Amino acid sequence: MVAAQTALKDMRINAEKDKTRLVLDLSNEVRYKILTLNNPNRLVVDLYGARKTNKIKSSTKGNGLIDTIRVAKNTPAKLRVVIETKQVVLYKVNMLKASQKRDSRLVIDLKGMYEGSQKVVASAINNSKMIIAVDPGHGGKDPGATGKKIKEKDLVLKISKRLANLINTEPDMTAILTRNDDSFPCPNNNRSCGQKSSLNERLEIAKRAGAVLFISIHANSFRDQRIRGAEIYALPDSAKFKKDEHWKAMYHNKQSKSRIKLINVTSGKQIKNVTASEVIAFDQSLQISDKIIQELRKVIRVRKSSRQAAFIVLGSNDMASVLIETSYLTNPEDEKILINPINQQKIAEAILKGVKKYTRESRQQVTK
Known part of the structure; x- marks a missing residue:
């Protein structure tokens, strides 16, 4: 299956004063779903038909509004990325298509709601x-x-x-x-x-x-x-x-x-x-x-x-x-x-x- 070939290749965090951006570098575009939970505050990203490369650790320390990021194969059909935040946040998510110089990217922007x-x-x-x-x-x-x-x-x-x-x-x-x-x-x-x-x-x-x-x-x-x-x-x-x-x-x-x-x-x-x-x-x-x-x-x-x-x-x-x-x-x-x-x-x-x-x-x- 083509979707199974989609790989999560890298994760990058850019933290500014009041905002934090997480970029997921993917080998191809992928269907995804977002849900949020609290106690602790979490933004959950399910990537369907995706896998992680060896470069991606199962747990990564965050920066800015992000406390930790956990990545695991939730089911055979999807890869789950759990973003634990330091507070309740506002979020927006955009999938960017690949170009000649860049892979496909899922861009997750966070800003403090309070x-x-x-x-x-x-x-x-x-x-x-x-x-x-x-x-x-x-x-x-x-x-x-x-x-x-x-x-x-x-x-x-x-x-x-x-x-x-x-x-x-x-x-x-x-x-x-x-x-x-x-x-x-x-x-x-x-x-x-x-x-x-x-x-x-x-x-x-x-x-x-x-x-x-x-x-x-x-x-x-x-x-x-x-x-x-x-x-x-x-x-x-x-x-x-x-x-x-x-x-x-x-x-x-x-x-x-x-x-x-x-x-x-x-x-x-x-x-x-x-x-x-x-x-x-x-x-x-x-x-x-x-x-x-x-x-x-x-x-x-x-x-x-x-x-x-x-x-x-x-x-x-x-x-x-x-x-x-x-x-x-x-x-x-x-x-x-x-x-x-x-x-x-x-x-x-x-x-x-x-x-x-x-x-x-x-x-x-x-x-x-």
């Missing part, structure tokens, strides 16, 4: 400054919600500036604003763009600044003027990657609480210099939102506990993110509270206290 969570945890516990992007919603041509005395775009800019000023007084934090005036952020400093482009540009501003946490400030509205109170939104990491891309999520148990773990980091000195790649953590956006809502309850009415919604600004895997609806401008009592500078300051202080509570408890988890 990159944003890892970054914010590392920043919370190491000696580096935590960079926080504060995003005043709307702006410019987009007024947002409109109350009787103030527009959302103006209110949230006031609160955001207060929050950024408070953050910048912290020795281990620094803030950047996605806008600091009545403007509508657009790519390449264009004068005009669509709402989706503006939202994505806000994320890009945060990424360029190296932000590990994105806080978007808004005020709500509703046709029923009796509805009032602050709300906060955040997404689990598994909901952040785009479903229309080629990336797929490894199977994993959905858990509501996350324990922070460090890889090969034990001493206090190592903790102070820990990097994101040495952290195992997930769903930190949810953890941060819980801490912020706890503090907001002390200064303003809160309508509901943390909620989930697929807002664009919450969808980046590159950083943890929360969106805060500070209250309802369509409710007279809420608007009266929000336009008072004293209350704007209290809201900003409560948000910062929530972030600081998160960083403090993160440190406590790894130093016990």
